Amino acid sequence: MLMIINNIADEVARSRFDRFTAPRIAAALDLEFEIRHLVSGAPMMPGDEHLAVVLSGSGLSAAEDNPRDGELMAAVRVFAERDLPILGICYGHQMVVRALGGQCRKAAIPEFGWKRVETRPDPIFDGLAEPVTLHSHYDEVHDLPADFEVIASTEECEVQAFRIANRPIWGVQFHPEMDHAEGQAMLDDNLRTEPQAPALYVDELQSPAQADANIRIFENFARAVRRPAAVL
Secondary structure, three states, rough: OEEEEEOOOHHHHHHHHHHHHHHHHHHOOOOEEEEHHHHHOOOOOOOOOOEEEOOOOOOOOOOOOOOOOHHHHHHHHHHHOOOEEEEEEEHHHHHHHHHOEEEEEEEEEEEEEEEEEEEOOOHHOOOOOOOOOEEEEEEEOOOOOOOEEEEEEOOOOOOOEEEEEOOOEEEEEEOOOHHHHHHHHHHHHHHHHHOOOOEEEOOOOHHHEEEEEEEEHHHHHHHHOOHHHHOO
């Protein structure tokens, strides 16, 4: 069983993630899943049935204190102590870092749009050459513990992705969970509602298929769920 922690505070966006995005993630992993909501008060600790966890993005800032931060980070630490696969996305990526000893701060330059990331060799990127990924964030992680390996960067954000050495724990600052249509809809909303987004918006995407291909990250993560030793 896959646990998906939906960290989205906005009700409409949270519901859309539940209906469209979470099933897409679970299908890529070929696992049954259940969703826990950060804002609901539902427990987030893993049970014996949970094989892995994916933590979503959020409109909340991981550089600030929010309700249930302590519970969320405690759940991440339990997953890590059990050596269960973890994948954090955007806010989820930042909270995994906070839970396991790193820091989060406001980014010097926020990122919005479809941007190419420079990747280092890692099993999570198998089959993805020079991926162009979806970005929508104001925060970034820093001061990573020594066993954290930076495996992707952009010019504006050094830690676009990390992996803890020899463990099935990853975080990505970008959004591989959304296909082109969902991602562009989010960016269009950013351009309407986020004051900094129009000046910072970048579109390096050459085709919708290039965006849709990023689901491969979840297919690669599935290998860690089924055979952890295979990706270490």
